[in-house]
Amino acid sequence: MSLLLPTCIIVCFSKGLICCNEPFNYRVNNGRVIGGSDAKPNTWKWQVSLQLDSYNEGSFGHICGGSIVDSFYILTAAHCIISSDVSQYRVAVGEYSLFEFDGSEQFTSVETIIVHPDWNGDLAKGNDIALLKLANPIYDNGYVEIANLPYADQMLPHGFTCYITGWGLMDYNGSVPDKLQEAPLDVVEHAVCSQPEWWGSIALKTMLCAGGDGVISGCQGDSGGPLNCLTDGVWRVHGVVSYGPAGVCNQPFKPTVFTRVSSFLHWMYSVMDQRLEIRQKSSVL
Template sequence: MLMANDSSTLTYRVVLGKHDLSAEDDGSVVAEVEKIIVHEKWNSFLIINDIALIKLTEPVQESDTIQAACLPPNGLELENGYPCEITGWGRLWTNGPLADVLQQALLPVVDYATCSQKDWWGSLVRTSMVCAGGDGVVSGCNGDSGGPLNCQRDGLWEVHGIVSFGSSWGCNTVKKPTVFTRVSAYIDWINEKISEN
């Protein structure tokens, strides 16, 4: 979870290990941010290259509530129906309240061939994105943006997506799955930025 300390100075902090936003002393860790690296070709109008990295000032110790997830192999595309999990504190339903407790839901991958069909997302979805959901029951919602789509592969959890956008018709719209930035399309960019910073 990324929080602004003061909007006038644009300093940020990252809270790790948080589960319930209403709980005070829950063992979560606050980390200072050294820099935020936004993709140079990010375009908020076209919603492309919707990815950024956060460099913390100091390393964070793993614990029972703080664990690292792996990056997927470069270029990997998961098959249609692959089971993944979305997590976030976004709205519980369209125009509903924001969640206090971290929500988690199974969101199967929808392959590009399906998601790019005219009655799905059509040309709005690109190969650098991954779709998941679209059953009209479970989806990401406003406030989940930037959160992960985690998928277990070969016994390891990998971050395959970053919540990018959903339907303006409502969060749980049939054939309008949640759209994520496909992390595996940006592995070279991620490695380049890590080595430079």
């Protein structure tokens, strides 16, 4: 089984990826997380729209999702990083309708991109995770919130219901939603997801599978976004959208695959603590 390399603008090879698509800066209707529905405004406050200015013309379009994990940091997928030029990116938080100004949005430029050191562009090897350090901090305007994270190495039981959120396509040739979408996905435990008729050996323990019923799934444009799970009475971001089947996204036995956040907490905290320390020292000088 061959997987996609993350040269993501529109390129989706066989058997592959929920990739970052052509920037969504045009108006179309009726698309959604497949099988999903409009989220209630001001619900998933940590949801991010990662946007790209492909031609440095000042016109940004949605390419991926993400999650607020600190006032200065955004969590997303490594394969969403399709340019090393930080000036081409911006982050939209407090966003709900991509094509209307809701008055709740904050738009912030990216200062630094930190991709996991073991990410090599091969989704089958995992490590599809990245942090974006923002040029300016996100402030609390009532429409944003820092995501709660799972415990280190926490794994969810088979059949546990979580929610995927994002502005992804309905299918490979589908349309783009204007409003944030949400959809329930049931966790598929590693022992099942790694079976040959499912994702087989490319489903690693550092990944989290959810869905696979042939009805509900993530799709292009959802990459990097959160899998939100209510554990211990708190909504936590347990996954980062990584890959799924090429073509029609909601295929039976091919659940959406997420980077398992609980497997990367030590790396995340080490990066954020280091950068925070550098920023604090700089402010003293």
